[in-house]
Amino acid sequence: MKSLAELEEIRKKALDKINIRKENNGVRIVVGMATCGIAAGARPVMNTIVEELKKRNINDVTVTMTGCIGVCRLEPIVEVLDPDGSRVTYVNMTPEKAQHIVSEHIVNGRICLDYTIGEVEKKEKSKA
Amino acid sequence: MQIYRSHVLVCGGTGCTSSNSEKIIKEFEVQLSKEKIDNEVKVVKTGCFGLCAQGPVVVVYPEGAMYTMVKVEDVKDIVSEHLVKGRIVKRLLPKDNMDIDKDDASLEKVEFFKKQVRIALRNCGVINPEDIDEYIAFDGYKALGKVLTEMTPDQVIDSVKKSGLRGRGGGGFPTGLKWEFTAKSQNQQKYVLCNADEGDPGAFMDRSVLEGDPHSVIEAMTIAGYAVGASQGYIYVRAEYPIAVKRLQIAIKQAKEYGLLGNNIFDSGFSFDLEIRLGAGAFVCGEETALMTSIEGKRGEPRPRPPFPAVKGLWQKPTLLNNVETYANIPVIFLKGAEWFASIGTAKSKGTKVFALGGKINNTGLVEVPMGTTMREVIYEIGGGIPNGKKFKAAQTGGPSGGCIPASHIDVPIDYDSLIELGSMMGSGGLIVMDEDNCMVDIAKFFLEFTVDESCGKCPPCRIGTKRMLEILERITDGKGEEGDIEKLEILAKNIKASALCGLGQTAPNPVLSTLRYFRNEYEAHVKDKKCLAGVCKSLMRYVIQPDACKKCGICARNCPVNCIEGDKTKAYVIDQEKCIKCGTCMEKCPFKAIFKNA
Incomplete structure (x- = not known):
């Protein structure tokens, strides 16, 4: 070990290993992972979100799972919870849409309206 | 690098290992691969969480959900419910946390942790102690880097003095002063020692630090070496702590590989090397002069002081000796500042203290609280109170050198000075809780039996005096106590205190003196009425x-x-x-x- 900078280098690399265990007060992304969610393909959606966040070096976002919210027909469901308490519910997720949410909603702070439960419901109703 | 969406931390401390945590880790690996999520979830063996009574403990991140008393059969449920479906397995949550919703399942919400401030135990149960990278990720070795590249030895000592840190091993001597004395001794060769010969019955915080966070001790000893001008250190650890020894060995090896031990650390010109010495299990080797004699390869016996170790210690060279918990506080003082550390605690006792809760208490385990926390908070709010609704009678602190604190003083803030005022002492932090079913004469007898057993025999007051005291106590508890026995005990105790060679002998009568002070009526009942009020002494x-x-x-x-x-x-x-x-x-x-x- 020659310098503090060298130590910092190791620390940064090691942080990826343990970040999940640090207290996080930032945004939480919750993926519905009950039987309905898993059957509809929630697992690849969740893994995509985790990978996308890592790719962009975003460390203050927690990705976690939850049970069935009740609207099983709209699974996989992903919710983005802001520290201020606001919540956006995305439905009918796919890995591609999940990528989009990370780049638009998480990085740029623009809600992907098209995927939200309100919009999807509206479209379904107009079809009917 | 493999990315994991979830980490499963399983306690690998001695307590949980003895309740099968090794098998639980294996079972997790089996179940995870069965569910084909072994590439998404990582299993980490970590140090002690402190809730030993409810072990084995498993914590699942990112939720931070804590599962207790996990059995091998439960692993399947945690994997299929929590890790696959995201449903907390409620039946495995800690007892006081049963009926809460899943967002509140995290360990910070458990009553046991709420009042704790973890400084010495900061990494225990958080990192994998066998991986130096995880220690570094939690700012490990940053303090050492800062000290070696930005500070002079004098500034280092000054910071430790300003922090107000006092020795956590027993006496509570100001750590900064100890460092200063050693630094001022002129000699080519000096030594830095770590006392990890934890021997008080019931105390196990040093073991937990070594098992859960060995690098913090290595880092602190290196800082100490720089401050006092020593290039060689020894950790004296008892052979009865095999897991601690193994993790220390791994940690020292990793530190050497990273160049954090060895020559020219941080390119500062400072070199430091560290070795482990194993103790053979004699209680007296926790006394500083006996410890050094033992490292020298001789029979572990104390010698008179002065000269103090700071002047003539190991191999007659100036030597700095601190205990494990003291060292574990050092890196934090440099990371967060001496002022920050000094802001915690009471006027004369700064920082936190780890207590090992044992005896008649619900949450047996390790807790770390700011100095000045009351006994009531520790026992009732963190410790979960006394089982079966029994009444609190007294708490024993300081092991065989300490004494009992009766129920009437339960609201006294705990620090070094308040405990001494009450006739006890901080000691290493064992805290044994006693209820109405404990006989105080019997308790005093227990501790004296221990001292008689462990007396090294070098000085007569301890070798013969404590034996005589024990004989009187045995007589009293056998119903054969005579008029004047209590007074004899008092005279013997006073004389032993005044004349024994080392700290252990000098404090050996304390359990008797403090129980006499608060529970003299029990002694009198044994001697005069031949009655044991608690119904413990069989002959009575x-x-x-x-x-x-x-x-x-x-x-x-x-x-x-x-x-x-x-x-x-x-x-x-x-x-x-x-x-x-x-x-x-x-x-x-x-x-x-x-x-x-x-x-």
Whole structure:
């Protein structure tokens, strides 16, 4: 070990290993992972979100799972919870849409309206 | 690098290992691969969480959900429910946390952790102690880097002095002063030692630090070496701590590979090397001069002071000796500042103290609280109170060198000075809780038995004096106490305190003196009335069958191992007191609760 900078280098690399265990007060992304969610393909959606966040070096976002919210027909469901308490519910997720949410909603702070439960419901109703 | 969406932390401390955590780790690996999520979830063996009574403990991140008393069969549920479906397995949450919703399942919400401030235990149960990278990720070795590249040895000592840190091993001597004395001694060769010969019955915080966060001790010793001008350190750890020894060995090896031990650390020109020395289990080797004699390869016996170790210590060279918990605080002082550290605690006792809770308490385990926390908060709010609704009688602190604090002082803020005022001492932090069923004379006898056993025999006051005290106590608890015995105990205690060679001998009478101070009536009851008020001392108590409550079923007589209960269907059963061995089986078996313990 020659310098503090060298130590910092190791620390940064090691942080990826343990970040999940640090207290996080930032945004939480919750993926519905009950039987309905898993059957509809929630697992690849969740893994995509985790990978996308890592790719962009975003460390203050927690990705976690939850049970069935009740609207099983709209699974996989992903919710983005802001520290201020606001919540956006995305439905009918796919890995591609999940990528989009990370780049638009998480990085740029623009809600992907098209995927939200309100919009999807509206479209379904107009079809009917 | 493999990305994991979830981490499963399993406690690998001694407590949880003995309740099968190794098998649980293996089972997790099996179940995860069965569910094909072994590439998404990582299993980490970590150090002690402190909630040893409810071990083995498993924590699942990112939720931070804590599962307790996990059995191998439960692993399948945690994997299929929590890790696959995201449903917390509620039946495995800690007891005081059962009916909360899943967002609140994290360990910070558990009553046991809420009041704690973890400085010395900051990484225990958080990192994998066998991976130096995880320690570095939590700012490990940053303090060392800062010290070696930005500070002079004098500034380092100054910071430790300003922090107000005092020795956590027993006496509570100001750590900064100790460092200063050693630094001022002129010599080519000096040594830095770590006392990891934790011997007080009931105390195990040093073991937990070594098992859960060995690098913090290595980092602190290196800082100490720089401050006092020593290039060699030894960690004296008892051989009864195999897991701690193994993790220390791994940690030292990793630190050497990273160049954090060895030559020219951080390109500062400072070199430091560290070795482990194993103790053979003698209690006296926790005394500083005996410890050094033992490292030198001789029989572990204390020697008179002065000269103090700071002047003439190991191999007659100036030596700095601190205990494990003291060292574990050092890196944080440099990361967060001496002022920050000094802002925690009371006027003369700064920072936190780790206590090992044991005895009659619900949450047996390790807790770390700011100095000045009251005994009531520790026992009732963190410790979960006393089992079976019994009444608190006293708490024993400081092990065989300490004393008892009675219920009347339960609201006194705990720090070094308040405990001494009460006739006890901080010691290493063992805290044994006693309820109404404990006999204080018996407790004093227990600790004296320990001291007599462990006395090294070098000086007569300790070798002979404590033995005589024990004989008197045995007489008293046997119902053969004589008028004047209590006074004899007091004289002996005073003389031993004044004349024994080392700290252990000088403090050996403390358990007797402090119980005499607060519970003299119990001693008197034993001697004069031949009664043990708590019903512990067998020779002083009888089991009696209440004739009018006896239904003459004969169950007691059938279960009595020495056949000393007589009677038949026509008259109530009677215990023959001559033959009775006071095992209590009859009282336990009586379906009508007609048998009483009569003190």
